[in-house]
Amino acid sequence: MSSIKVECVVKEPSEVTEGPVWEEKDSSLLYVDITGKRINRWSSLTNQIESMSTETFVGCVVPRRSGGYVIGEGTHFAAVDWQKRSITTIAHVDTDKSKTRFNDGKVDPAGRFFAGTMGLEVRPAEVEKKQGSLYSLQADHSVIKHFDQVDLSNGLDWSLDHRYFYYIDSLKFMLEVFDYDMQTGAISNRRTVYQLEKDEGIPDGMCIDAEGKLWMACYSGGRVLRIDPQTGTRLQTVKLPVARTTSCCFGGKDYTDLYVTSAYKGMDEEARAQQPQAGCIFKVSGLGVKGIPPNSFAG
Numbered sequence: 001m002s003s004i005k006v007e008c009v010v011k012e013p014s015e016v017t018e019g020p021v022w023e024e025k026d027s028s029l030l031y032v033d034i035t036g037k038r039i040n041r042w043s044s045l046t047n048q049i050e051s052m053s054t055e056t057f058v059g060c061v062v063p064r065r066s067g068g069y070v071i072g073e074g075t076h077f078a079a080v081d082w083q084k085r086s087i088t089t090i091a092h093v094d095t096d097k098s099k100t101r102f103n104d105g106k107v108d109p110a111g112r113f114f115a116g117t118m119g120l121e122v123r124p125a126e127v128e129k130k131q132g133s134l135y136s137l138q139a140d141h142s143v144i145k146h147f148d149q150v151d152l153s154n155g156l157d158w159s160l161d162h163r164y165f166y167y168i169d170s171l172k173f174m175l176e177v178f179d180y181d182m183q184t185g186a187i188s189n190r191r192t193v194y195q196l197e198k199d200e201g202i203p204d205g206m207c208i209d210a211e212g213k214l215w216m217a218c219y220s221g222g223r224v225l226r227i228d229p230q231t232g233t234r235l236q237t238v239k240l241p242v243a244r245t246t247s248c249c250f251g252g253k254d255y256t257d258l259y260v261t262s263a264y265k266g267m268d269e270e271a272r273a274q275q276p277q278a279g280c281i282f283k284v285s286g287l288g289v290k291g292i293p294p295n296s297f298a299g
């Protein structure tokens with residue numbers, strides 16, 4: 001077993017870095033700054049960051065098979081032309097609500113873009129509860145609403161055999177699982193996999209590894225947990241030098257590095273002085289496990 005190394009790689013902090021996605025073709029990490037209203041791309045080869053602004057809060061960004069990206073921005077799904085730096089609305093959600101926004105999202109193995117919403121935060125992790133829903137955008141641009149009553153929609157991923165959908169509603173402090181129908185994209189039979197312990201913080205973004213185990217970033221917990229979704233046990237804890245760890249994805253050569261995003265929004269000057277790397281992105285290497293490549297939106 002090699003030893004674990006945690007390195008700050010994206011040293012330019014953002015308010016809330018989130019939704020990291022590895023782009024193999026140019027060894028870049030794509031991510032959003034939710035409240036800073038930006039989509040960013042950091043090149044691991046040149047260390048340069050390319051960036052574009054969004055009109056409102058942007059919860060997630062995913063690659064698109066036909067080129068460019070798709071985002072969950074405000075309460076709409078939108079297409080991004082990175083070359084032209086333009087954004088075009090695809091579909092609206094939460095049309096019956098006035099104070100919600102998209103948060104985390106990810107593409108399923110068939111190319112459907114799943115993303116959830118939440119109430120607007122008064123302070124980080126403080127929302128009017130039950131305002132969010134989970135949606136998926138189909139290749140034909142139609143939208144399916146899977147369920148509502150969500151407090152703070154967050155991390156999601158699918159099992160390697162595509163039979164299960166893993167999901168986090170942060171303020172429930174647990175990881176949940178649904179049965180997944182890959183043919184239709186339907187989810188059913190919701191149940192709990194893992195209940196967080198008090199000092200672990202708030203469950204946020206997550207990703208699956210090539211052994212079918214989940215890596216979950218814990219906001220206010222300064223850590224990433226590795227969970228076995230079959231047994232509901234915690235296998236490993238990796239601590240980060242910042243408390244507000246928000247999400248993670250595998251990337252790098254052969255997907256052997258775990259990239260972990262973080263936030264500084266809501267921290268006062270004293271806290272930021274104590275954690276100068278808050279809002280930066282970290283690379284965890286030497287975990288001895290690989291990730292899997294991200295999926296692209298089919299539409």
Ligand SMILES: O=C(O)[C@H](O)[C@@H](O)[C@H](O)[C@H](O)CO
Nearest residue numbers: 018124125170202204219246
């Ligand atoms: O990153 C997100 O998913 C949210 O938008 C953030 O605001 C925090 O992480 C959340 O408040 C704690 O779960």
Ligand SMILES: [Zn+2]
Nearest residue numbers: 104154204205
């Ligand atoms: Zn999140």
